[in-house]
Amino acid sequence: MAEALIQIGVIGCADIARKVSRAITLAPNAALCAVASRSLEKASAFAAANAFPISAKVYGSYEALLEDPDVDAVYMPLPTSLHLRWAVLAAQKKKHLLLEKPVALNVAEFDRILEACESNGLQFMDNTMWVHNPRTSAMAHFLTDAHRFGNLKSVRTCFTFAADGEYLENDIRVKRDLDALGSLGDQGWYCVRAILLAANYELPKTVVASREPVLNKDGVILDSGASLYWEDGKVATFHCSFLANLTMDITAIGTRGTLHVHDFVIPYHEKEASFFAGTQTSFNDLVTGWAKQPSKHTVNTDLPQEALLVKEFARLVGEIKFKNSKPEKKWPTISRKTQLVLDAVNASIRRGFEPVQIQD
């Protein structure tokens, strides 16, 4: 039933848009209907290189795509500093919004984007793919299981990769006027999201940045981290960096269980993903080995996580478009919490690693 497909336009031809265009094609309830770049040539080349259908429209300006009445929703992989302007305009043009992370330069900007979406009855979702992997649901079941995991005591996450010289010189993520949050906004976003998942989305009370962040000459964060504290004693730490080998770990420890993941943002393989989970792990009597150790859990998926994200987004848009439903608030609420924590880390860095309280 082609009529039921949600028609998605892509605004901007960033590298990540290649992966998301493929995901829109793979999602059974969505279709690529348009692409816009600031140059028509670039948009045409992108459409040709990324298997857009012949019917897809190609625009030489973002405004033109937003004026297209056939476009239900837009995917927006623009640099973070452009989000406020274009996301608000997209909402004013009644387009549901799938927005790259970090969602904004700060939560005040994000609130203006959210307000525009809400007042126009539109679905908002950020493009954090890994949370849509069925592995993440399995992890969340484990983490919220009073018997298998108990209460969260601590969680450590990291996301690092070794950017090359070209990236560190020219990528938008190291440019103050484009992605001023740098590694914190890019990689830290995922770390914080994983911490929030482990904490069942309860915001920490206090955030203290690590003392030795690396900033480039423009003040953009290349390497940073923080400790997060909750009132009940839960502690989290994370580290993100453009300057260290590709690594993405979660270690979450509860009163009764432990979770280990080594590929949480991008699973090693597209169609299967694993984690290690242990409950009441224990030593043998002489403490020369473990009587009970964590075991490996593998979760398969027919669709890659980015296609599952698009499928969920298109489903929610479809509920609104075809069934008059209200937008789902879960996703923008989680986006906002993630941004709040990033803001606090950033503030702590700027204030000389002082503790920063989070006020929701």
Next chain:
Amino acid sequence: MAEALIQIGVIGCADIARKVSRAITLAPNAALCAVASRSLEKASAFAAANAFPISAKVYGSYEALLEDPDVDAVYMPLPTSLHLRWAVLAAQKKKHLLLEKPVALNVAEFDRILEACESNGLQFMDNTMWVHNPRTSAMAHFLTDAHRFGNLKSVRTCFTFAADGEYLENDIRVKRDLDALGSLGDQGWYCVRAILLAANYELPKTVVASREPVLNKDGVILDSGASLYWEDGKVATFHCSFLANLTMDITAIGTRGTLHVHDFVIPYHEKEASFFAGTQTSFNDLVTGWAKQPSKHTVNTDLPQEALLVKEFARLVGEIKFKNSKPEKKWPTISRKTQLVLDAVNASIRRGFEPVQIQD
């Protein structure tokens, strides 16, 4: 050649002494020759239950064992607050010393123990078993390999276990007058040692304790952590706790490689142990999976790590006893660095989580 066996006496019948007595039996160059407790009955029962040879002597006081001229060396699993007194006396009685960790309540005490060992020409070693596992050598080779790992950027470690109510009430490790460092001295010792291993034993410059340690009513640490900073930008964090499920992780990230370990203190199995190592791990072109992921390395051992520790200790004692060698300084030097970091964490906790500089 039985004459070449190093004769080891056990001072104190703590639970851990069962494992170490077995290790002394397993080590090809050492023999159990005596055990002392404050009660002769307890010492006799311990010797009987732990397969001491018939020739082994049983003493009802520590002093008596230390007077025995057949004893070359002592293993001392006494509560930390007793180390200074008994370790110094053992050295005065010319006994080489295998001492439980933490080696002392603080580095000033430890320096007095070391001085007693050095001035008597005695070998000192602490009982940190995992560093004697051949897996640890394989990990160290990886971590110091410029091509496979590069320069260390960050390392995170943890060691937690869920102590039961009985332990939290009565174990020596929660008693201010016995093991005042609590979880920090017990579990934190291992975390700090792993961090030092990853940093090739370079001491951090600054230590900042985590803000929400849990102390019992006597001020003994049940749960704590810290961030460690080096001048070149390396960062480490650790977390140790008696209040969370059994977990012991190392994640070390270099400019070119990553190491993951989940059972670093006590390997899951006695005779084989694994770690995950990746070099220049990378995504595939579309970032939908990894082109190069970490691989699992398994190292086998005929002797369990605690027997390898005893073997190394007895080898060094033998070099001194039979070949007039000097004591090996490597081991006490590492013990001292570990204690220095613990002292700094403890100081930071007591000073309201202020940064503490480490002065060697």
